Amino acid sequence: xxxxxxxxxxxxxxxxxxxxxxxxxxxxxxxxxxxxxxxxxxxxxxxxxxxxxxxxxxxxxxxxxxxxxxxxxxxxxxxxxxxxxxxxxxxxxxxxxxxxxxxxxxxxxxxxxxxxxxxxxxxxxxxxxxxxxxxxxxxxxxxxxxxxxxxxxxxxxxxxxxxxxxxxxxxxxxxxxxxxxxxxxxxxxxxxxxxxxxxxxxxxxxxxxxxxxxxxxxxxxxxxxxxxxxxxxxxxxxxxxxxxxxxxxxxxxxxxx
Amino acid sequence: xxxxxxxxxxxxxxxxxxxxxxxxxxxxxxxxxxxxxxxxxxxxxxxxxxxxxxxxxxxxxxxxxxxxxxxxxxxxxxxxxxxxxxxxxxxxxxxxxxxxxxxxxxxxxxxxxxxxxxxxxxxxxxxxxxxxxxxxxxxxxxxxxxxxxxxxxxxxxxxxxxxxxxxxxxxxxxxxxxxxxxxxxxxxxxxxxxxxxxxxxxxxxxxxxxxxxxxxxxxxxxxxxxxxxxxxxxxxxxxxxxxxxxxxxxxxxxxxxxxxxxxxxxxxxxxxxxxxxxxxxxxxxxxxxxxxxxxxxxxx
Numbered sequence: 001x002x003x004x005x006x007x008x009x010x011x012x013x014x015x016x017x018x019x020x021x022x023x024x025x026x027x028x029x030x031x032x033x034x035x036x037x038x039x040x041x042x043x044x045x046x047x048x049x050x051x052x053x054x055x056x057x058x059x060x061x062x063x064x065x066x067x068x069x070x071x072x073x074x075x076x077x078x079x080x081x082x083x084x085x086x087x088x089x090x091x092x093x094x095x096x097x098x099x100x101x102x103x104x105x106x107x108x109x110x111x112x113x114x115x116x117x118x119x120x121x122x123x124x125x126x127x128x129x130x131x132x133x134x135x136x137x138x139x140x141x142x143x144x145x146x147x148x149x150x151x152x153x154x155x156x157x158x159x160x161x162x163x164x165x166x167x168x169x170x171x172x173x174x175x176x177x178x179x180x181x182x183x184x185x186x187x188x189x190x191x192x193x194x195x196x197x198x199x200x201x202x203x204x205x206x207x208x209x210x211x212x213x214x215x216x217x218x219x220x221x222x223x224x225x226x227x228x229x230x231x232x233x234x235x236x237x238x239x240x241x242x243x244x245x246x247x248x249x250x251x252x253x254x255x256x257x
Numbered sequence: 258x259x260x261x262x263x264x265x266x267x268x269x270x271x272x273x274x275x276x277x278x279x280x281x282x283x284x285x286x287x288x289x290x291x292x293x294x295x296x297x298x299x300x301x302x303x304x305x306x307x308x309x310x311x312x313x314x315x316x317x318x319x320x321x322x323x324x325x326x327x328x329x330x331x332x333x334x335x336x337x338x339x340x341x342x343x344x345x346x347x348x349x350x351x352x353x354x355x356x357x358x359x360x361x362x363x364x365x366x367x368x369x370x371x372x373x374x375x376x377x378x379x380x381x382x383x384x385x386x387x388x389x390x391x392x393x394x395x396x397x398x399x400x401x402x403x404x405x406x407x408x409x410x411x412x413x414x415x416x417x418x419x420x421x422x423x424x425x426x427x428x429x430x431x432x433x434x435x436x437x438x439x440x441x442x443x444x445x446x447x448x449x450x451x452x453x454x455x456x457x458x459x460x461x462x463x464x465x466x467x468x469x470x471x472x473x474x475x476x477x478x479x480x481x482x483x484x485x486x487x488x489x490x491x492x493x494x495x496x497x498x499x500x501x502x503x504x505x506x507x508x509x510x511x512x513x514x515x516x517x518x519x520x521x522x523x524x525x526x527x528x529x530x531x532x533x534x535x536x537x538x539x540x541x542x543x544x545x546x547x548x549x550x551x552x553x554x555x556x557x
Contacts, residue, residue, distance in 0.1 A: 009302065011325055016296040029300060032325065089321040093293045095314055095337035100293055167293075 010055075011084045012108075015091075017100050019167035024100075026162060026173075030057040030108050032083045040075035047072055056082050057108040057157050058134035063116070063127075070122010070145075081111045085159075098168040107159040114153045121146050133157060133181045136220060137198040144191030155181040161224070180221035188213045293317070299328045304353040304377030304385060306330065314343040315369065328377035335370045342396065343369040353378030353385035359403045360387040366396015402487075452485050454554065456494035460518045461552035463498045467511035474532055479505030495553045503545045504530050513550045525550045 012029025041047070049065040061078075085107035093100045114131070125147050130139045133155040142149065160177035187193055193212045196205035199220070208214065292313050299306040302325050310317075312334055319332035336343045342365060349360040355378060364371060370392045378385035391398055450465040467481055480503040487496045502509045512526030525548040 010300050011302065011323065012300050013321070013323060014298045018294045020292065027298075084323075084325050087321075087323040089297075089319070089323075091295070091317075091319045091321075093295075093312065093315075093317040095292055095312075095316050098292065100295070 011087075013087055013089060013104075015089070015102065015104075017102075017166050019093075019098060019100050022167050022169070022171050024164055024166040024171040024173065026104070026164070028057060028087075028106055028108070029055060030082045030084060030110060033080065034082075035078070035080040037076065037078040040073075042073045044071050045069060049074075051076075051078075053078070053080060053112070056080065056112070057106075057110040058132070059110050059112050059155050059157055060132045061112065061114055061153065062130045065118075065125070065127040067120055067125045068123035070120055070125070072118070072120050072122075072125075074116070074118040074120075076114070076116040079111075079113045082108070083110075084108050100166040102162070102164050104162040105159075106162070108157065109159070110155075110157045112153075112155045114151065117150045119148045131155065131181070131183060133179060134160075134177065135200055136181060138181075138183045138218060139194075139196055139198075140185055140187070141194035142187065142189050142192060144189045146190040147187070149187040149189075150185070152184045153181070155179075176222075176224040178223050180223075181219070183218045184216070186215050295319075297321075299323050299330065299377070301328050301377060302326055303380050304328055304351060306352075306375055306377050307348075307350040308375065309348045311346045312344070314338055314341050315345060315371070327379040328375070330373075330375040332373045333370075334372070336368050339368055342367050343393075345369065345371040345391070347371075347373065347389065349373075349375060349387045349389075351375065351377055351385040351387060354380075355384050357403075358385050358387055360389060361401045362389045362391065362398070364391050364393070364396065364398040364400075366393035366398070369393040369396065448481070448483070450483065450485060450498065452487075452496055452498055454487055454494055454496040454552070456554040457556050458518075459554040459556075461496055461515065461520065461554060462517070463496060463513055463515045463550055463552065465498050465500055465511070465513045465548075467500060467502065467509070469507045469509055471508040471532065474506045476506035476532075479503060479507055479509040479530065479532070481509070481511070493553055493555045495551060497549070497551045499550075500548045501545055502528060502530050505532065507532050511548065513548050515550050515552060517552055517554075519554070520552060523550055523552075 010029040010031050012027065014025070014027035014029075016025040017023065035053075046069055047065070047067045049063060051061070051063040054060040054062075063076075087107070088105040089102065090104075091100065091102040116129075118127075122145065124143065124145055126143045127147070127149070128139070128141050129151060130137060131153045132138075134157060138153070140149075140151065156179060158178040160175060160179070162173065162175050164171065164173040166172075185195065188211075189208075190211045191209070193208040193214050194206065195214060195216055197203060197218060292315075294309075294311045295317075296309045297307070299308075299321060301323055304327070306328050308330065314337050315334045316337050317332065317334040319330060321330040322328070334345055344365040345362065346364075347360075347362045349358075351358045362371075372390040374386075374388045376383070376386045387402070389400065391400075448467045451462070452465075453460065453462040463485075465483070467483070469479055482501045484499040485497065487494065498513050500511050500513065502511055509528075509530040510526075511528055512524065515523035515525075528546045528548060530546055
């Protein structure tokens with residue numbers, strides 16, 4: 001199965017600044033849409049699967065799976081909702097200070113959920129999953145002759161404020177966003193299991209060689225309140241609030257945006 | 258289509274070399290010593306805007322609003338240190354439902370002010386528009402615009418050695434017409450304006466020159482006002498240049514020369530406005546004189 005999304009009709013921006021050799025840039029874009037995928041496959045033989053959702057206000061996923069001759073049962077549900085309210089860019093340059101300053105206020109509500117299950121036995125399976133939310137990446141990697149895997153992922157990106165200063169000696173950026181994601185995996189593989197995440201603040205990459213059963217749960221949320229916007233962020237983002245609670249993932253997956 | 262147009266301008270203004278119309282479409286990076294360069298792209302359902310700006314000795318502000326159905330940007334730049342010259346080089350490209358608009362400005366001068374507004378068009382059919390305004394006391398400016406109806410214009414203005422004066426210009430596309438207009442007002446020593454338009458495979462060029470000559474007497478300096486206009490639609494494009502000179506304490510001379518690929522050459526003037534001597538009753542050339550030249554290119 002292959003699903004790729006084209007980039008035409010995108011809404012967003014890109015900024016590139018150079019102040020006496022000091023460079024800074026940022027880009028953000030999305031394609032407003034509502035997408036639902038609900039599929040399953042059961043059978044014997046070889047298979048290839050490639051799913052990618054990319055650059056939806058910084059949220060995306062990819063799934064690459066190859067199976068050699070064997071028995072495969074798999075199903076997947078993807079739910080994607082994206083929109084743009086507005087983007088405000090306020091930039092200035094002071095020649096005396098030799099400094100460029102920009103404030104970007106972007107409101108691009110985006111919501112992604114992925115629920116997939118698979119069971120395989122045969123000559124070999126190779127499968128990689130990656131989930132991204134504006135610089136936060138979570139990934140899994142498996143190969144073996146036997147694999148059961150269940151993944152659930154939910155991500156929200158509501159809005160963000162970016163402040164950057166470029167020059168005279170350096171470029172600095174501050175990013176404040178209302179965003180959250182939750183990830184859960186249960187797997188059983190007989191050869192190799194890999195799991196990890198990469199954040200701005202740090203990363204983790206675990207590898208297990210042999211027969212392992214893995215259960216992992218990761219959750220992250222960030223929130224801010226832009227006083228100049230006069231938002232009721234709790235009222236506008238109940239799904240975001242749910243993601244930050246103890247059983248947030250289950251409630252987040254059930255949230256109907 | 259490609260048009261390369263070179264003009265040599267002799268006299269107190271100096272020589273200028275120009276580049277063809279496709280230059281601003283290709284967004285060629287001309288090496289310019291600049292304090293800051295900003296290259297931005299804005300995208301909506303119905304339009305795409307690219308804005309590349311290089312500034313030297315200028316302060317700058319820009320506010321952009323991007324919504325699903327429109328893009329709007331308004332910016333201002335003004336001289337930072339008045340004891341140094343300033344430069345502003347700006348390429349603008351807009352792709353909308355109605356077509357493409359490109360604008361290019363290359364301005365260098367003293368006490369320079371530069372303003373710009375961009376509208377990407379919207380879903381209701383409003384046209385994309387780019388407007389560039391500038392004002393400076395002395396310097397030269399190259400302004401060019403190419404519009405969705407296949408017409409384009411390029412104007413080079415030079416104003417050097419001015420005393421207590423200013424020149425300003427505006428290049429814009431308004432509604433469904435292709436309009437570029439510029440208004441220059443000042444108290445001159447020398448001023449020139451080279452305006453070229455192209456409409457499909459037809460072209461026209463008007464060169465205007467004005468200079469103050471002779472002895473400087475008592476009284477106020479001579480003055481002038483200067484208008485250029487380019488307008489077009491689906492069937493034709495028209496360019497106009499008008500110079501109005503007013504007597505003062507020095508002789509003033511000005512003229513307009515026109516050439517075209519299809520139409521006859523034209524010349525307006527020269528006009529000599531003799532200085533107004535308060536001690537003499539010279540009624541021949543008191544007041545003002547007006548020169549006007551128009552070219553209309555039609556699409557066959």
